[in-house]
Amino acid sequence: xxxxxxxxxxxxxxxxxxxxxxxxxxxxxxxxxxxxxxxxxxxxxxxxxxxxxxxxxxxxxxxxxxxxxxxxxxxxxxxxxxxxxxxxxxxxxxxxxxxxxxxxxxxxxxxxxxxxxxxxxxxxxxxxxxxxxxxxxxxxxxxxxxxxxxxxxxxxxxxxxxxxxxxxxxxxxxxxxxxxxxxxxxxxxxxxxxxxxxxxxxxxxxxxxxxxxxxxxxxxxxxxxxxxxxxxxxxxxxxxxxxxxxxxxxxxxxxxxxxxxxxxxxxxxxxxxxxxxxxxxxxxxxxxxxxxxxxxxxxxxxxxxxxxxxxxxxxxxxxxxxxxxxxxxxxxxxxxxxxxxxxxxxxxxxxxxxxxxxxxxxxxxxxxxxxxxxxxxxxxxxxxxxxxxxxxxxxxxxxxxxxxxxx
Amino acid sequence: xxxxxxxxxxxxxxxxxxxxxxxxxxxxxxxxxxxxxxxxxxxxxxxxxxxxxxxxxxxxxxxxxxxxxxxxxxxxxxxxxxxxxxxxxxxxxxxxxxxxxxxxxxxxxxxxxxxxxxxxxxxxxxxxxxxxxxxxxxxxxxxxxxxxxxxxxxxxxxxxxxxxxxxxxxxxxxxxxxxxxxxxxxxxxxxxxxxxxxxxxxxxxxxxxxxxxxxxxxxxxxxxxxxxxxxxxxxxx
Numbered sequence: 001x002x003x004x005x006x007x008x009x010x011x012x013x014x015x016x017x018x019x020x021x022x023x024x025x026x027x028x029x030x031x032x033x034x035x036x037x038x039x040x041x042x043x044x045x046x047x048x049x050x051x052x053x054x055x056x057x058x059x060x061x062x063x064x065x066x067x068x069x070x071x072x073x074x075x076x077x078x079x080x081x082x083x084x085x086x087x088x089x090x091x092x093x094x095x096x097x098x099x100x101x102x103x104x105x106x107x108x109x110x111x112x113x114x115x116x117x118x119x120x121x122x123x124x125x126x127x128x129x130x131x132x133x134x135x136x137x138x139x140x141x142x143x144x145x146x147x148x149x150x151x152x153x154x155x156x157x158x159x160x161x162x163x164x165x166x167x168x169x170x171x172x173x174x175x176x177x178x179x180x181x182x183x184x185x186x187x188x189x190x191x192x193x194x195x196x197x198x199x200x201x202x203x204x205x206x207x208x209x210x211x212x213x214x215x216x217x218x219x220x221x222x223x224x225x226x227x228x229x230x231x232x233x234x235x236x237x238x239x240x241x242x243x244x245x246x247x248x249x250x251x252x253x254x255x256x257x258x259x260x261x262x263x264x265x266x267x268x269x270x271x272x273x274x275x276x277x278x279x280x281x282x283x284x285x286x287x288x289x290x291x292x293x294x295x296x297x298x299x300x301x302x303x304x305x306x307x308x309x310x311x312x313x314x315x316x317x318x319x320x321x322x323x324x325x326x327x328x329x330x331x332x333x334x335x336x337x338x339x340x341x342x343x344x345x346x347x348x349x350x351x352x353x354x355x356x357x358x359x360x361x362x363x364x365x366x367x368x369x370x371x372x373x374x375x376x377x378x379x380x381x382x383x384x385x386x387x388x389x390x391x392x393x394x395x396x397x398x399x400x401x402x403x404x405x406x407x
Numbered sequence: 408x409x410x411x412x413x414x415x416x417x418x419x420x421x422x423x424x425x426x427x428x429x430x431x432x433x434x435x436x437x438x439x440x441x442x443x444x445x446x447x448x449x450x451x452x453x454x455x456x457x458x459x460x461x462x463x464x465x466x467x468x469x470x471x472x473x474x475x476x477x478x479x480x481x482x483x484x485x486x487x488x489x490x491x492x493x494x495x496x497x498x499x500x501x502x503x504x505x506x507x508x509x510x511x512x513x514x515x516x517x518x519x520x521x522x523x524x525x526x527x528x529x530x531x532x533x534x535x536x537x538x539x540x541x542x543x544x545x546x547x548x549x550x551x552x553x554x555x556x557x558x559x560x561x562x563x564x565x566x567x568x569x570x571x572x573x574x575x576x577x578x579x580x581x582x583x584x585x586x587x588x589x590x591x592x593x594x595x596x597x598x599x600x601x602x603x604x605x606x607x608x609x610x611x612x613x614x615x616x617x618x619x620x621x622x623x624x625x626x627x628x629x630x631x632x633x634x635x636x637x638x639x640x641x642x643x644x
Contacts, residue, residue, distance in 0.1 A: 005521065016509050317505050320466055321566070322494020322522040324487040397486075400493075401466040404505060 006327070010334040020307050021339065027303040028343025028384055029350055031296020032376045035289050036351025037358065039372035042285030044355075044364040046278045051365075053267075053274050055136055055195045055203060059101075059234050060267040061241055063087075063227040063248070066260055081223035082252065082261040085211075088227045090251060097243045099236040104134045104228040107214050107221065113167065113207065114180045120166040124181060124207045126214025134230045137208075142175045142190030149210040153217065157181075158190040162204035181207075182218045234268075241266055293376060297383045300340075304387035308332060308395075315395040316403025328396040329389065336388025340381040347380070348373055411478070413574055413605050414440040414463060419472035421458050421628075432458040433469070434628040442573065445600040446607045447619035447636075455628040456609045457502070457578055463607060464499045464576045465489045477573070494522050498567030500577040502609075504559045506551045512538060512562045513547045519570050537565035541595060557584035564595065575599065577608040581615050593618045593640075 014021045065082040088105035091097060107126040112119055131137065132144045140161070149156055157179060159167075168174045177188045186209060195203035215221055231240035241264050248262055249255070315328055352368050359366040395403050421433040432455040440446055450456045461467040462474065465481055474481040477496060481489070493499070506515045516534035525533070538547050541561035551559055560580065567575060577596070581589035589612075597618060600606050610616050617640040624631045 005527075009521070012514075313505075314507065317507070318518070318522075319490060320464075320493060320499060320505070321519040322490050322570075324490045324522070326487075327522065399467050401461045404466075404501075 006331055006334055010331055010338060013331075014335055014338060020310075024300075024303045024307055024339050024384075025343040025346065027296075027299045028340055028380055029347040031293070031300050031380045032344055032347030033350035033354060034292045034296060035376035036348060036368065036372050037354035038285060038292055039289045040351075040355035040366075040368045041358055041364075042282060042289075043367045043369055044359055046282055047367060048364050049274060049278050052195070052203070053270060058136075058267070059231040059237060060134065061229040061231065061237065061244060062265045062267070063091075063229060063244060064225070064263050064265065065223070066262050081221070083224040083227055084222060085215075085224065087248060087251060088224065090247060091227065091229060091244055094247055096247055097240075099232050099240040099243060100229055101232045102130050102134050102228075102230040104128060104131045104230075105211060105224045105226075106131065106228060107211065107219060107223070107225045109214075109219055109225075111181055111218075113163070115167050115177070118167045120163060122160075122163055122166075122205050122207055124209060124214065124218070126211040126219070127208050128211050131208070131228075134228050136195075138193045140191045140193040141173070142188070144190055144192075145208055145210050150212050153212045154210060155184060155186045155213060155217070156189045156210065157186040158192060158208040159188055160192050160204040160206040160208075161194045162202060163207055164191055166205075179207075181209075184217055186213075237266055237268060289372065293379055296376075297379060300343075300380055300384045301387045304336065304339075304384055305391055308336075308388055308391040312391075312395040312398075312403050312406040315392065316398065316400045316406065319396065319403065320400040325393075325396045329393055332392030333385065333389050336385045337381075339388070340384030343384070344377050344381055348377065351376070411442065412439040412475075413442045413477050414438075414607070415475040416463075417473050419459075419462060419469045419474060421455070421462065421467070422470045431628050433462070436472070436625075436628070436630055438623065438630065438633060440605065440607060442605050443600070443603055444605055444607075445596070445618070445620045447616035447622045448607065448609045448625060449611060449613070449616050449622060450625035451611065454625045456625050459625065460576055460578050460607070460609050464497055465493055466499070490522075494519055495570060496572050496574055498570065498572035498575045500560075500563050500567045500575070500580050502579040502582055504551075504556075504563045506559055506562055506566075509550050509552060511548050511550050512543060512554065512558075512565075515551065515562055516566045516569050519566060523570060533569055534565070537568045538562070540568070541565045542591065557588040560584055560588075560592070564592065568599070573603075573605060575604050575606045577606065579609055579611070581610065581612065589615060 063083065085105055088103050091100060092103040105128065109124055110121060111124050112121050127145055128150055129145055129147055132139075137144070139158070142158070144158055145156070148154075159174060164172065164174045167179065168177065174188045174191060178185050179188065180186075192204075209218070229240060229244055231237045245257065245260070245264055249257060249260060252261055254260060318328055351373070355368055356366055395406075416439070417437045419433055419436045420431070423430045423432055436459065448456050448459065458467070462469050465476065468482075476492065479492075484492070507518065513531070513534050516538060517530040520530040520533065535544070535547065538544060541564050543558060543561055543565065546554060546558060551562070554562065560583065564580065580596075581592055584592070593615060596606055596608070606619075608619060616622050617636065617638075619636055620639055621633070621635045623633045
């Protein structure tokens with residue numbers, strides 16, 4: 001019996017019982033497909049989070065006022081009013097500073113914004129033009145805050161796309177419209193492009209106004225809520241952190257760094273925290289994938305065990321008619337390989353399609369990991385082939401009459 | 408007719424052990440069957456005749472005793488060697504037909520020839536020839552579930568004949584079919600026997616046994632008598 005004949009015989013028996021073959025293939029499809037879909041969902045989420053962090057700007061140090069510490073009670077960071085526009089100016093002009101590229105003083109506050117009929121609660125940030133460069137903000141329509149807006153303390157605002165949707169509705173040209181904030185009327189001069197993100201991290205739910213307007217007319221404060229400092233490169237981040245730190249200590253007449261009334265956060269610290277969070281997330285997803293691989297594998301094992309054990313009589317008959325063990329085992333092995341490969345390929349396609357649909361529905365990135373495909377395929381195919389081969393071997397070792405009597 | 412024996416069994420016993428309860432199916436059975444004989448084995452149900460047939464067909468192994476099949480001691484043969492003997496020398500007709508389900512009559516008959524490595528064209532030719540012989544030339548492409556019991560039995564006979572075996576073993580070949588069809592099948596057996604095939608057949612019908620040249624009676628796992636049948640039934644033409 002040559003191999004081509006064996007292959008044809010195997011295909012013949014598989015097409016004979018379409019229900020049985022279909023169920024076996026379905027078991028394998030689900031086993032492989034679910035693993036691929038779950039793993040790519042996890043990876044898409046992880047990548048999305050990393051991209052969002054990077055969209056905040058690169059090589060960034062954030063200087064924030066230190067926490068208020070009174071009578072041993074430590075308040076929220078940023079609560080103290082210690083940073084001024086002069087501090088920011090000193091960082092950008094001081095000759096002690098050599099590793100800093102841009103300095104962006106900022107003051108922010110959550111405020112209610114109203115238009116004629118709508119209102120929303122959002123983040124208002126007073127900025128200078130360099131903010132856009134430092135934080136990777138791009139303009140979709142209109143203009144960003146300009147130096148003349150700062151100098152003239154003009155009442156203008158640049159809106160994030162989420163704010164536009166909240167106040168004016170989707171796809172509405174809001175340039176030239178008016179918004180009211182803290183009793184002041186501001187004219188919309190620009191809309192930023194979407195950066196994505198959601199909830200706490202939403203980079204689209206922000207209103208930018210000139211720093212001078214914010215300080216003098218809206219918030220009535222001379223202090224800053226943060227100073228963003230962009231280092232010249234990733235390598236000099238630590239140097240920049242030190243330079244800025246010592247400059248501010250001396251400007252605030254402090255000698256001991258432990259008494260600092262400000263804190264400097266390195267963006268790398270944030271990234272590290274986030275990646276350790278997403279690492280946990282990945283571990284969770286790997287766990288889910290492993291469980292679904294196990295469940296899928298057990299499903300495949302069951303269907304193969306049942307379908308092949310069900311055919312013990314057939315194996316007995318084939319032996320009675322003169323089939324040698326090797327021929328029987330090869331036939332069942334061939335059938336298992338055809339089943340698992342067919343199911344495997346369909347499963348991969350189904351998994352990829354499922355990931356694509358999920359990524360579209362959730363608006364996340366579409367990623368398919370070749371590793372997860374390979375792992376799912378190898379494990380499922382291995383289980384399928386093993387549990388197709390094992391009962392066939394067991395049956396072919398029986399005396400033909402025992403196999404024929406098998407119920 | 409003094410040819411060498413094709414079957415020679417001596418002191419064959421078969422004991423089944425189920426949950427430590429021993430059931431004796433065959434006890435110290437000995438006989439030999441020469442080439443060209445037509446033997447009917449008779450006995451009530453539970454007498455051990457099917458067990459004997461399975462041992463003769465090398466489908467099962469005896470608990471003790473010696474079985475020499477065509478000059479070879481079965482005990483010394485490997486599973487694969489036995490498979491080859493079953494394929495080349497023995498045609499087995501099962502009481503329950505044992506056809507592949509949902510498969511055409513033609514495909515069922517070609518199955519032993521596939522394992523013998525006979526080329527496809529020849530397989531088809533021979534399968535058609537034997538299906539015509541058993542009167543199923545118009546049913547070749549019917550699947551087994553589209554055939555009546557008698558037709559399935561005849562497919563099983565065609566399959567047993569397809570390798571042109573020297574020994575034909577039939578377990579109740581007429582057990583599940585109408586008497587007219589039973590006569591037809593017996594006519595086929597008689598013709599094959601005349602051509603030189605050795606036939607061993609189990610039956611519980613005395614009428615059918617009368618077609619054989621020798622009748623062995625078996626009861627409770629033992630041979631009770633072994634007689635040659637001088638008044639072999641006439642074939643109706």
